[in-house]
Amino acid sequence: MITKKIISELEDISAIHDDDGSAAGDVLRSLSGLSILETTPRSSGEEELIEVALQDRCDFIVSDDIRAIPKLKRANLPIIFSSHLLYYIYREGIISKVEGLVALEKMRTRRSWKENIIYIAGMQLFK
Structure with a gap:
């Protein structure tokens, strides 16, 4: 939807x-x-x-807008980052682990994430 x-x-x-x-x-x-x-x-x-x-x-909300999270919490639903969604796509067998990690690195570079929570959460999931 x-x-x-x-x-x-x-x-x-x-x-x-x-x-x-x-x-x-x-x-x-x-x-x-x-x-x-x-x-x-x-x-x-x-x-x-x-x-x-x-x-x-x-069932959940996907957002990488850290500033919007307090607002999004009003919905009383789990909030996940795009890095979580990427991991779930890997877990469903749609992409390989390597493809997922490469995509995560590309997201990190393009979005200037450096060592932010979205990137760290994604790396933890792929471990």
């Missing part, structure tokens, strides 16, 4: 000609199987995410 605000944010990102823009374009091209949820218009994707979560439509 996805919301209109998230689709709009992905469209904005995909307009930029870099790796993130390319990835956003890939996501937009793969939306055919997803339900578009109707939500109250919000100022950010995180706020829409909270609304969806509060409607009990999600």
Whole structure:
């Protein structure tokens, strides 16, 4: 499932000609199987995410926005980082451990994570 605000944010990102823009374009091209949820218009994707979560439509929330976590906790659902999602994709056999670790390193470099909690959490999972 996805919301209109998230689709709009992905469209904005995909307009930029870099790796993130390319990835956003890939996501937009793969939306055919997803339900578009109707939500109250919000100022950010995180706020829409909270609304969806509060409607009990999600098992967990994925966000790398450390500053948004206090807000996201209002949904009273587990919050995981993208590095956790990457690990779960590996555990499901969709990618290999090496592919997962390479992707994690690329995320670290592109997002200037250095030794932040998102990267550390991902490395701990892959150990």
